[in-house]
Amino acid sequence: MVIKVYGSMFSFATLRVLLCLAEKDIDFELITVDLASEEHKKPHMLALNPFGQVPAFEDGDLKLFESRAIARYISRTYAGKGTDLINPDPKKAALEDVWLEVEAHKFDPVVGKLVWELCMKRFLFGQNGDEDIVNEEEKKLGSVLDVYEARLSESKYLGGDSFSLADLSHAPMTNFLMGTEMKRVFNARPHVSAWVADMLARPACVKVFGVSAY
Known part of the structure; x- marks a missing residue:
């Protein structure tokens, strides 16, 4: 059975899952969910994701939600295909997990606000972002990226010398x-600049995003 992803190309979490599938070279069907009409809040979608969010994911009789959990499942289940996104060495995998957690709890909250103010407000409502919020979050982003700069001065990627889920999860935003x-x-x-350029030039990113934005 073909893997099904219920989501939207305007959802960063959906894009995270699509990038993982592209890196693993796995065929899938994207079932587009109309976020504008709040289809994700409808009963048929709540049956797949009870929190009324996207993406939702089906692989045979397995149904999952939460993009990072889905990406981990794909990486482990299809370990023999495409890019190895989880290191088989437990200690190296633990380092990757650390930076995947950093992405979720340090990077994502700051970048999410910036994307909303600088991209989504303009795209959805034709409004400019709130400059005070942008300035505040820019300072926070700088502080976060200072830590990344120190880490990436020691290794090519966040988890070590190999591209992993820790890096991939940063790509959409x-x-x-x-x-x-x-x-x-x-x-x-x-x-950080070299890491971003490398990440966004990957064939999976070019395929999912259309073109490299760097």
Whole structure:
């Protein structure tokens, strides 16, 4: 049976799952959910994700939600295909897990606010972002990326020498920010800048996003 992903190309969490599938070279069917009409809140979608969010995921009789959990499942279940996204060495995998947690709890909250103010408000409502919020979150982003710069001065990727889920999980929101003035915050840090360029030039990113945005 073909893997099914219920989601939207406007959902960063959906894009995370699609990137993982592309890296693993796995065929899938994307079933587009109309976020504008709040289809994700309808009973048929709540049966797949009780929190009324996307994506939802089906692989045979297995149904999952939460994009990072889905990505871990794909990486473990299809370990023999495509890119190895989880290191088989437990200690190295633990380092990857650390940075996947950093992405979820340190990077995502800050970048999510910036993407909303700089991208989504303009796209959805034709409004400019709140400058005070943007300035505040830009400072937070700089502090987070200072930690990344230190880490990436020691290894090519966040988890070590190999591209992993820890890196992949950053790609959707980073790709959006590369089209905004926040690109300068990344470019001001040479190791971070090189990491972003490498990540967004990967064939999976080019395939899912259409073109490399860097």
